[in-house]
Amino acid sequence: MIRRLLIVLALLAAPLAALPAAAAAAATKTAVFAGGCFWCMENxxxxxxxxxxxxxxxxxxxxxxxxxxxxxxxxxxxxEAVRVTYDPARIEYAYLLSRYWKLVDPTDDGGQFCDRGPSYRPAVFVDAQQRPAAERSRTLAAQRLKTGAMKAQILPLQTFWPAEPYHRDYARNNAVEYHLYRTGCGRDRRLAQVWGK
Structure with missing residues (x-):
């Protein structure tokens, strides 16, 4: 009898326990950024x-x-892009945008660093609500460039397709290879030229 009562109580409590997790998931928002190698952007x-x-x-x-x-x-x-899920109670979309610009070379529309071609171009993908903040942020970032002209685009948000599992968490799962790639690609050296130290 007591065992049945415990099972019933556990079943009743399960939906209640899921509420905070569901509420937290509903409270998050997403932003989508392209900035060359998604391993670097993700990290x-x-x-x-x-x-x-x-x-x-x-x-x-x-x-x-x-x-x-x-x-x-x-x-x-x-x-190649990243989808960033964030808590708007802790961070604003405008801050993510300002951080994004410092992670890319927005003066290069032929790729990023040693990765060349259209799939590596920098871009911010937005919905209608995000567009004004993205456009403002792009204008401010253009004024802060140390070299070159702003070429990164603000584009309409489309379906985001997750990459194959071996690409996910690459920097964490392959730390040595990731460090060699990033250093060899010259990403951080170029960012210092574009934005200053």
């Missing part, structure tokens, strides 16, 4: 307080369920 955006999750993937193109090969072949129209 750099992850450390921002208020960011809940960062996912590598593809967006902006016409191919459904694209693969890395589809995207790097330049036939899909997709960009």
């Amino acid at each position: 750099d955006m992850r450390g921002i307080p208020g960011v809940v999750k960062v996912e590598s993937g593809y967006t902006g193109g016409h191919v459904k369920n694209p693969t890395y090969r589809d995207v790097t072949s330049e036939r899909s129209g997709h960009y």
Whole structure:
């Protein structure tokens, strides 16, 4: 009898326990950014307080369920991108935008750093509500550039396709290879030239 009562109580409590998690998920928002190699973008955006999750993937193109090969072949129209899930009670979209600009070379529309081609171009993908903040942020970032002219685009938000599992959390799962790639690609050296130290 007591065992049945405990089971009934557990079943009744389960939906209540799920409420805080569901409420937290409903309270989050997302932002989508392209900035060259998504391994680097994922790693750099992850450390921002208020960011809940960062996912590598593809967006902006016409191919459904694209693969890395589809995207790097330049036939899909997709960009390598990250989807940033954040808590708007802790961080504002405008702050994510200001942080994003410092992680990319927005003067280079031929790719980013050693990664060349359309799939590596910098862009911010927005819905109608995000567009005014993104446009304002882009204008401010253009005024702060130390070299070159702003070429990064603000584009309409499209379906975000998560990357293959081996691309996810790459910097965490492959720390040595990631460090060699990032250093060899010259990403941080170029960012210092574009934005200053």
